[in-house]
Amino acid sequence: MELSLNNEQQMIVDMVRRFVRDEIIPLEMHLDPDADQLEAEDRDRLVGKVKDMGLYGLDIPVDYGGPDIDVVTRTLMAIEMSQHRAGLYAPCYGVFGGAGLAQLFEASDAQKEKYLFPTLRGEKRGFFGLTEPSGGSDPARAIQTKAVQDGDEWVINGGKIFISGADKADFGLVFARTGGEGRGGVTCFIVDTDTPGFHVRRIVHTLRSAHYATELQFEDMRVPAINILGQLNKGFAIANDRLSRQRIPYSAGCIGIAVKAHEMALEYSKQRQTFGAPLSNRQAIQWMLVDNEIDIKQATWLTLEAADRAHRGDSFRKEAAMCKIVATESAGRVVDRAMQIHGGYGVTKDFPLERWYRELRIRRIGEGPNEVQRHIIARDIIGAGLR
């Protein structure tokens, strides 16, 4: 693995850093501290700038019109893009675009025509419906939503919880049990949200005060058999692929927040005086700053290693699990120390630290709890027999 950025990577990183500094942070001065959306006018203007930079639609494969940027460079960009108040869950407020549901790249031609291409054009939105009230960490066994075949249709009954964006989506990927127990009995359906029997029953408030999840209910919801994504009873592989892949940018976002919090702590510690000297002269504070530095470095290298393995086509499941654990936990510690260094100001909404502190707590649970990540690593290093 190359341990330094090449010229192109450095140029792109610098460009994104300038974009965050010059375009995003000034806008945030006028937004509510918990905001996660820009007004349409600002959003459209910034999307235009990103397109001019040639960086729009980062995750879209080049064959589908996306920029030809490798996963390591995208990881470096993700670290930069999150370095602002809303950056953990709304990096640059989404103006860099995205690929939407990556699973649709494996869809049939007709499905791509109806769902993927309109999504890439920004005309349709999708949601990912996996987790159920019965559990999210072990979806292969927890899924109780049931689909029963009736002629050319499947009738789906059940529910999902903690689903982002379902209330605003045009369609979603819904995982339902079509066979026996375990991962072999799960199928992925593409469901239009205007299908009779599709209900968004309530929104679920969380620590993220500007973003909510939803609870869904399916009542005799009839879905055509042609809307099966992939193969019958092979839906778990579709879900699982996303879960591993997603852990790399998920980790990168945490690192960006940690970098920014650490920068703020460093700056504040040099300005703030106590007992006649700056905080930065105190060993207690110095050690916190040193620990921040170590935490950030560890998380960064593990995340870049996972990205590098993914880029080379090597197995990266274990590395993705490791970087998810280290990045989410170390970023939480870094922000916690930065708050401590800022004293009372650290817990106010005048600074972004309190928002990051709340939102980072979710990251140890989201995209597979860290305990599950440790289980994945244990299974890998001890052997597949461990269950």
Added chain:
Amino acid sequence: MGIRLDKPFLPLREDVIKTVQAQLGVYQLANESGEVCYIGCADARSLFGLRGELEQHLEDPGVSGFRVEVTTAYHTRRQELLMLYQADHGELPVRNKDYPFQLGRLSPA
């Protein structure tokens, strides 16, 4: 917590507003018929939280009552109340017509 805000409206008068805490949260305004005409929130930019926000509506014509809910999830709670109103009435409250963001669709049981 029930998803609807259904406590009784209080009169929108200076002496009543003074009893409201300067907290983050959501509020509803009612017209003279007691129907919701605006759903707002006191976010972290509000100088005196809910109390400050309500004071700004004292002179609004046709507004006679208010009710509040203290919550730190003021953004999502406001969206939830707007979505519920839309599910019940097929449109937004009359004073929320210019709400700048896309709202989701709820079909509460």
